[in-house]
Each structure stands twice: as structure tokens, then as C-alpha cells.
Amino acid sequence: MSSTASNTPFADPLWLNRPYSPYYTASHRRLQREVREYVDTHIAPFCEEWEQQGSVPVEVQTRHAELGYTAVAAFPLAKDYLHGQRLPGDIDPREWDGFHDLIVIDELARCGYLGIVWALGCGNSIGGPPVINFGDEEQKRRFLPDMLTGKARFCLGVTEPDAGSDVAGITTTAERKGDVYIVNGAKKWITNGIFADYCTAAVRTGREGIRGISALVIPMKAAGVTCRKIRNSGVEASGSTYIEFDQVRVPVANLLGQENHGFPIIMNNFNHERLWLACTSLRMARVCAEDAYKHAISRETFGKKLIANQVIRSKFSAMGRSLDSAYAWMEQLVYMSEMARKDGRDIAMGGLFANLKVLAGRTLEMVNREAQQVLGGLGYSKNGRGARIEQISRDVRVMVVGGGSEEILSDLAVNQEIKAMARKESKL
Numbered sequence: 001m002s003s004t005a006s007n008t009p010f011a012d013p014l015w016l017n018r019p020y021s022p023y024y025t026a027s028h029r030r031l032q033r034e035v036r037e038y039v040d041t042h043i044a045p046f047c048e049e050w051e052q053q054g055s056v057p058v059e060v061q062t063r064h065a066e067l068g069y070t071a072v073a074a075f076p077l078a079k080d081y082l083h084g085q086r087l088p089g090d091i092d093p094r095e096w097d098g099f100h101d102l103i104v105i106d107e108l109a110r111c112g113y114l115g116i117v118w119a120l121g122c123g124n125s126i127g128g129p130p131v132i133n134f135g136d137e138e139q140k141r142r143f144l145p146d147m148l149t150g151k152a153r154f155c156l157g158v159t160e161p162d163a164g165s166d167v168a169g170i171t172t173t174a175e176r177k178g179d180v181y182i183v184n185g186a187k188k189w190i191t192n193g194i195f196a197d198y199c200t201a202a203v204r205t206g207r208e209g210i211r212g213i214s215a216l217v218i219p220m221k222a223a224g225v226t227c228r229k230i231r232n233s234g235v236e237a238s239g240s241t242y243i244e245f246d247q248v249r250v251p252v253a254n255l256l257g258q259e260n261h262g263f264p265i266i267m268n269n270f271n272h273e274r275l276w277l278a279c280t281s282l283r284m285a286r287v288c289a290e291d292a293y294k295h296a297i298s299r300e301t302f303g304k305k306l307i308a309n310q311v312i313r314s315k316f317s318a319m320g321r322s323l324d325s326a327y328a329w330m331e332q333l334v335y336m337s338e339m340a341r342k343d344g345r346d347i348a349m350g351g352l353f354a355n356l357k358v359l360a361g362r363t364l365e366m367v368n369r370e371a372q373q374v375l376g377g378l379g380y381s382k383n384g385r386g387a388r389i390e391q392i393s394r395d396v397r398v399m400v401v402g403g404g405s406e407e408i409l410s411d412l413a414v415n416q417e418i419k420a421m422a423r424k425e426s427k428l
Helices: 026-053 058-066 098-111 114-127 129-134 137-148 263-268 270-296 310-343 350-380 384-401 406-427
Strands: 154-157 173-177 180-190 198-204 213-219 225-229 241-251
Touching (some): 026 384, 098 270, 129 137, 129 213, 129 263, 173 198, 180 213, 213 263, 263 270, 310 350, 350 406
Antiparallel strands (some): 173 180, 225 241
16 A cells, blocks of 8 residues: 555545546645555554454554544534644644545545544544534533543444434433433443543433433543443444443533433434445445455466456446445535535535435445455455455444444435425425
């Protein structure tokens, strides 16, 4: 791997292999080069080791933060609370936009190990935005500087043992007693939970349904909080956690927004989370395509290179069609979202991001399967040439379930688009 674009077909987005794109400026290209060199030098060579040991070393996390990657893990960038923190590529915080964000997501995922990617920043990327977007000034001053510099880590606590995509069904309670909430309940599959200092949690403060949910920042070191690591088929280094709250006292000052009005705060998070998951899925698929292609041009069977077989080339053609079309749609959505954010407009993109996440997950499933077919037995081995492809074959399952299963998101996409078109019609 190198800091320039790959010469392998479909291993990189078109904007890196062709001279023209309407979306990317010189600062985007400078950022891409820096992130690629960083990943190739300091992350990718050690991913297999870190995944096997189940964590990323503290000194690696510290360097990651010093270089500015922790600060940009959450989007939108909390530029008013950086206090001089450097950003990757030495990008001016005032310039940081949705495409800078996309580049960092994409390039970090080139390591090919989802557990490492998530260990380095998943918790902050989904646990931080509720504070950035809905915290009051005191809360932002209290939480954000330490989060942006890596001194404090966040996680997002929504999923429970009996409530996943059905966010309105959560049962973890927070009962107000004077100036504190008493929290009881459990959260499950909480990425980075075991490493986190704070959990931005959905809790029930009122009646059943969406009108009884609040968003509360819970200190993970508080008495009554217990964590245990969950062993999954993949993402071993990500710190997937089962969290229990037993009479945990949380200051009322940690409530985001108003009591019983937390559901929109939680839901607001999902568009960018699904974009982040989609981009990661597409890059993981490119990793599979790249590793499979390198094998195909070197492996000889029946007296000729594997790539000389039309059936093998056909597999790569299918990979490329799916990858480049999905990526182009993703870029369009990022552009639309960026323009709407700058204009202060809500253009109802929830259904689009839901469908994008479904498409990207299915693309990853297909490309990973075909890559394993190209490698044969090597694609089933946990080390050697097929190690990353084998790892991704296990990690892929969380990409099509986490952040909303494709069954839920497919239905959501249609319902949201029906509402968006109805709203558009009413304005005509």
C-alpha cells in the first residue's frame, strides 16, 4: 500500500484515479494523502495483531488524538471547542466539510479491520454529536474539549437486550430525584462502552413510546455502572459491551435538551451514522476487491494466470459496477447534505441515507463473497494473503444489522420518501 492511488482496478474511488471531480478541492486531496500515509505506516501493519489481542494500544490512541483524528471523528466538527487542536492535513477548521469527513472515514477503513476502525473512534463519532448538536453552552464547554483531544471517550447507549431498531421500546429508566436522575437498566452491544468515560444514553423518563424518552450523558465511572465485554464473531478490538445501570446517580445537568424530548435527539444521529457505515462498507468492499485482484494476477492454474479466465474477470466487473455506482450516489448525498447544512435547510434525507446504508451493506456482502471465491481456500484462512478478506467475512454481518437492519431500513426508506414527497407537494 502507498499514499498514492492504487493501480488495482476498483480499489479506489474514481476521484483518486481520474483528474476530474466536482466535489474535491486541493485541501481534500492534501488530507487524503496524509491520512493514507498515516494508515499505511502506523495502523495497517499492526491491525491483525491488535484485533487478535482485542484492543488497540493506549499509545496508538494517544497518537491518533494528537494528530487530530479524534477531533474529526464526530460530525459536524465542533470547531469552537478545538482550542488550537490540529486537524489532519492541517485543514483550517473553518474549511472542514462533509467531504473532508468522508475522506477520513474512507481512508481509515482501508486498513481492512472493522474492529480497529471502531476502536479508534466509533464511540465519539456516534456518542459525541448529540452533545455537539443539542447540548447547552455549559455542557459543550464541560464535555467537548476533552472529547476532541482524546482525554475523554464517549459511547452511544441506545440498543438494549430487548430493544434494537425499535428505539421507542427502550426500558432503561431515569427517575428524577431532586438534582439527580436515578438510572436503572441495561444497554447491549455498545461499541467502545468498555473504554468509554461517558455514555450518551436514551433513557425512559416518562410514559411509553417516543414521548417518554430523554437523552442523558451518563458518567461510566459512576457507582452502579458495570461493564462486560461481549464476544462477537468479528470486531474483537471494538470493545462491544454489555452495560448495566444499578441505581446510578446522574446529575440533571447532564440532560440534553428537555426531559421527554430525547427521541428526536437520538434519531437526528442516524443520518450521519448510516453514511459512516455505508462509506466504511464500500471501502471494506474495495479492500476485498484489491486483495482478490492481486491474487488473481499472480496465481497460476491450469497453465495460466487466474485473471486470464473470463469468469474471474466477470467477477471483478460486477464488483466494480456495484462499488462505483454506490459510491457516486453516496457522494451526491454528501453534497446535498452539505449544501442543506450551509443553507440551514431540512431537505428530508433520512430515507435516502437509510437506503444508501442498505445498498452499501449488500455491496460489501457480494464483493466479499466473490473475493473469497477468487481466493478459494486462502480466502477462508485467518492469516496470509486472504486474512483481510476472511476477517471481513465475519465483520460484514454487523454492517448489515448494526445501525438499523436492512429489513427495518428498507421499510423506513419508503415511508420517509413518501413523507418527503408529500411535504414537497404541499409546498407547490
